[in-house]
Amino acid sequence: MSLLTASNLRRAYGPLPVLNEVSLSVAAGEVVSIVGASGAGKSTLLHILGTLDRPDSGTVTLAGQDVFTLNDTQLAKFRNEQIGFIFQFHNLLPEFTALENVSIPGFIANRNEREVRQRAEQLLAKLGLTSRQGHFPSQMSGGEQQRVAVARALINQPAVVFADEPSGNLDSRNAEELHQLFFDLRDEFGQTFIIVTHNEPLAALADRTITLRDGQVVL
Template sequence: MPLLQALDLRRNYGDLNVLKGINLTIDSGEVVSIVGASGAGKTTLLQILGTLDRPDTGELHIDGQNVFQLNDRQLARFRNEQIGFVFQFNNLLPEFTALENVCLPGFIAGKLERDVRERAESLLSTLGLRDRLNHLPSQLSGGEQQRTAVARALINEPAIVFADEPSGNLDSRNAEDLHQLFFRLRDELGQTFIIVTHNEVLAALADRTVTIRDGVLFT
């Protein structure tokens, strides 16, 4: 069974047809990039695949769950436990340390504080941030901030991580480091990534690249 299966997803905003019947299958452990011109529907697709928005019609199955059959509260819980997000602008909370930022989704999930902190410290250490645990985001470099965001995305051991232009705000060296990190996490943890990107280098590294054009997906 695929880890993710999208079936005939459609999304309209008034008279504008943004998604026109999207079908997509993702297997566990894949790194898949989604590319396309601005306005093609990439962000809308990512928001629906990540359960941040609901389609007008169609189905989305993640890890065996038909997610849009869930009510809003159930869906929020599913999202917290099974989905991780990495955004172009890392969205770290400025008043919390790197460690605290990473812990937050675990605390929201109701996990034991000791277990959450232990996993957060382990993830940050794995990502080369052992000496930066108690630093605020403003005290971290851009690359360190994004690695902290990756650790936060992984804290609840999600089935899948969605990344929206994750290296778009980084210089070329930090972008390359982040790209390699995704594949290391795939190899070491079996993590699945779906990455929306304009970065041709990152797209080329992916196991598979799909293109969205005028609301239609081309594989």
């Protein structure tokens, strides 16, 4: 059964079509990679599937919700509760510690503060960062910052995690560790990942690869 289904997505920026009738589905617990040349529409597709942008036409259903029938306020709440994000450059807030950065989405969701901090501590421990939970981003390596970003993406137990070039800013060793981490988290938590990547080894590891070319899925 599909966790996420996209049907006939179209998106253009001015006269430039970026997505043209894109349809796909992802099952719960799948690790799916989205690949394609620069300009193929990968990040645009990720932003629409992740509800950060709306399509010109088409639908996205996630966890049983037709997401674009929601208004902006409802959609922001749904996104916070059901979707996690991992970006290439971490996007950690520099004035907050690792523990605080991980906890923020839980606080936004108005969850119990003690429970949020407890889960944040558990996630950081799982990712080998117990000794770093009081450190600020500037005091951590790139690999450590990216693992903090992974913990933040998982804090609300989302239905799906979207990762946009997650290892693009890491050296080869840290990239390999991050890639393995996705599969460990899938195996332990049943977590679903949709990953946009130029990294061929990561794409090859995925359960399934979706290739975009000129705004369309290549079959």
